[in-house]
Amino acid sequence: MQFDWAIFQDALISEAFARGAALTIGVAAAAQAAAAVLGLGIALLRQAPFAPLRWFAAVYVWLFRAVPTLLQLLFVWNALPQLVPSLRDPWFTPFLAAFLTLAVNESAYMAEIIRAGLASVDKGQTLAGKTLGLRGDQVFRLIVLPQTIRVIIPSTGNEFITLLKLTALASVISLRELLTVTSQTVAVSFRFAELYGAATVWYLAIVSVFMVLQSRLEERYRWTSRERTTQGGRTVAPALGAANR
Amino acid sequence: MVSCSLRSSLLGSLLLVGALLALLAGVVSPARVGVAAQEATPSPELLADVGEDGRLTGCVDPSFPPMEYYEDQDAETPIGFDVDLVTEIGRRLGIEVDLVATEFTGLLPGLEAGRCDIIASGIYLTAERLQTFAAQPYFDSSVVLLTLADNEEIASPQDLSGKTIAVQSGTNYINIMDALNEELRAAGEDEVNVQTYPRQTDAIQQLIVGRADATITQDTEAAFRETAQPGQFTIAYTYPDPETFGIYYRPDATGLGAALASTVEAMRDDGTLAALATTWNLPQAGADFSMPDFSATPVATPAS
Numbered sequence: 212m213q214f215d216w217a218i219f220q221d222a223l224i225s226e227a228f229a230r231g232a233a234l235t236i237g238v239a240a241a242a243q244a245a246a247a248v249l250g251l252g253i254a255l256l257r258q259a260p261f262a263p264l265r266w267f268a269a270v271y272v273w274l275f276r277a278v279p280t281l282l283q284l285l286f287v288w289n290a291l292p293q294l295v296p297s298l299r300d301p302w303f304t305p306f307l308a309a310f311l312t313l314a315v316n317e318s319a320y321m322a323e324i325i326r327a328g329l330a331s332v333d334k335g336q337t338l339a340g341k342t343l344g345l346r347g348d349q350v351f352r353l354i355v356l357p358q359t360i361r362v363i364i365p366s367t368g369n370e371f372i373t374l375l376k377l378t379a380l381a382s383v384i385s386l387r388e389l390l391t392v393t394s395q396t397v398a399v400s401f402r403f404a405e406l407y408g409a410a411t412v413w414y415l416a417i418v419s420v421f422m423v424l425q426s427r428l429e430e431r432y433r434w435t436s437r438e439r440t441t442q443g444g445r446t447v448a449p450a451l452g453a454a455n456r
Numbered sequence: 457m458v459s460c461s462l463r464s465s466l467l468g469s470l471l472l473v474g475a476l477l478a479l480l481a482g483v484v485s486p487a488r489v490g491v492a493a494q495e496a497t498p499s500p501e502l503l504a505d506v507g508e509d510g511r512l513t514g515c516v517d518p519s520f521p522p523m524e525y526y527e528d529q530d531a532e533t534p535i536g537f538d539v540d541l542v543t544e545i546g547r548r549l550g551i552e553v554d555l556v557a558t559e560f561t562g563l564l565p566g567l568e569a570g571r572c573d574i575i576a577s578g579i580y581l582t583a584e585r586l587q588t589f590a591a592q593p594y595f596d597s598s599v600v601l602l603t604l605a606d607n608e609e610i611a612s613p614q615d616l617s618g619k620t621i622a623v624q625s626g627t628n629y630i631n632i633m634d635a636l637n638e639e640l641r642a643a644g645e646d647e648v649n650v651q652t653y654p655r656q657t658d659a660i661q662q663l664i665v666g667r668a669d670a671t672i673t674q675d676t677e678a679a680f681r682e683t684a685q686p687g688q689f690t691i692a693y694t695y696p697d698p699e700t701f702g703i704y705y706r707p708d709a710t711g712l713g714a715a716l717a718s719t720v721e722a723m724r725d726d727g728t729l730a731a732l733a734t735t736w737n738l739p740q741a742g743a744d745f746s747m748p749d750f751s752a753t754p755v756a757t758p759a760s
Binding site: 293296299301305344382383385387391394395396397399400401403431 | 560561564565568584585588620622625626627649650651653654658661662665666667731744
């Protein structure tokens with residue numbers, strides 16, 4: 212069969228593909244956001260003075276990184292309803308199940324990333340903050356957290372891109388995201404090249420948009436002034452403020 | 457001497473065992489139904505169509521009992537009606553058969569790509585598929601709605617309104633459900649909540665979990681479930697107009713097509729197909745297959 216551009220274009224702008232892509236982005240974005248918040252909590256618990264909290268955090272990270280994501284999805288969808296029968300009802304949609312499972316799964320990885328980010332902030336920053344008279348939580352919110360965020364943006368970007376593709380696993384719990392829609396359309400019409408090509412273009416588009424957003428975010432967290440002075444051909448940033456000494 | 461008598465009694469025992477084995481081999485011969493076992497030689501047209509390895513590669517998705525499935529999780533080769541069918545076809549044509557397990561949505565792409573010579577995996581003939589591939593019909597089967605045994609609410613497709621149904625993705629059942637939803641929408645009733653799962657067994661699992669009120673599948677699957685888990689499921693409704701399973705092959709493989717046609721028709725005429733159906737608890741009436749007339753039925757619109 213010849214590659215049919217008309218079919219390719221139709222699939223590209225079709226409602227089914229758009230809905231599938233929206234679901235993919237929706238689940239991934241929601242799960243990543245929740246995972247970041249949860250992961251921050253777990254990362255802080257790892258440093259808690261109270262030992263059982265530290266153990267809880269350690270076990271959490273161990274458990275949700277060890278069990279494969281697919282198995283977690285199947286467990287939540289098929290095994291949990293046996294313990295909590297109301298999970299069988301239509302309110303527990305595939306989207307909700309996928310969001311919850313992926314958020315918890317991803318939060319374990321985010322906890323480790325954030326822990327590394329927290330460790331990378333020099334202890335002197337906290338001391339300096341306290342010297343300025345800031346409270347513990349203010350030191351964290353105003354000084355440590357922004358620097359942590361700057362460090363973890365590339366890793367988090369990686370995780371989000373992986374999560375976008377991981378949503379395809381949710382086809383086993385009947386979520387009709389982009390890849391599932393592609394397979395199902397192929398099964399009806401057998402125009403493999405055109406449809407797989409359209410799906411590829413969609414994924415490329417989504418990830419490209421996200422990469423642009425990521426670089427904008429990195430720009431925002433780069434606290435050097437936009438003006439640069441040149442010294443003998445070398446570009447040098449002007450002297451930084453006290454916060455970055 | 458002791459060793460002498462030991463040796464001779466050992467020899468005697470060996471001779472006795474050997475004689476017994478030879479006797480058994482003569483008595484317990486593999487069951488052959490109908491046609492006498494002949495060593496056929498494959499025609500040059502057939503060999504040209506199966507590629508350089510000279511073997512017939514059949515692809516199956518072993519998640520559709522009793523057509524093809526793994527007997528247990530340790531099993532390495534699938535068993536089933538289609539497996540036996542393809543093996544018998546290979547035997548009659550005098551060509552070796554390789555069975556390759558592939559996921560359902562990858563079967564027909566595999567045929568097109570040349571990874572498979574034939575697909576015999578409980579796939580039935582539809583007008584759209586026949587636009588791209590050729591097929592040899594071999595068994596009739598009806599679509600049924602399967603529910604748990606205690607179901608009293610669902611007796612027809614319209615009763616599914618407002619309920620949840622689990623369906624295998626990539627199948628024609630989704631088209632049937634979409635058509636039903638269009639009907640229900642036009643009548644102002646609640647639509648059916650259709651959930652798609654990768655395998656038929658996943659869909660049946662949702663029945664057991666209690667999330668789905670029904671699943672839509674072939675009577676073959678229903679018959680097997682009745683054998684495997686008697687009394688747990690029941691057929692709530694049988695759709696009229698049975699479909700026909702077909703062995704799919706590439707349309708340019710005319711030698712293969714001719715060989716399949718003559719072999720399968722011979723198997724129907726001499727009762728091999730019916731006997732195979734009985735072995736797998738399938739309705740014998742299905743063995744009396746016919747090629748559906750697609751000129752009468754409108755081409756179904758793809759699921760959107």
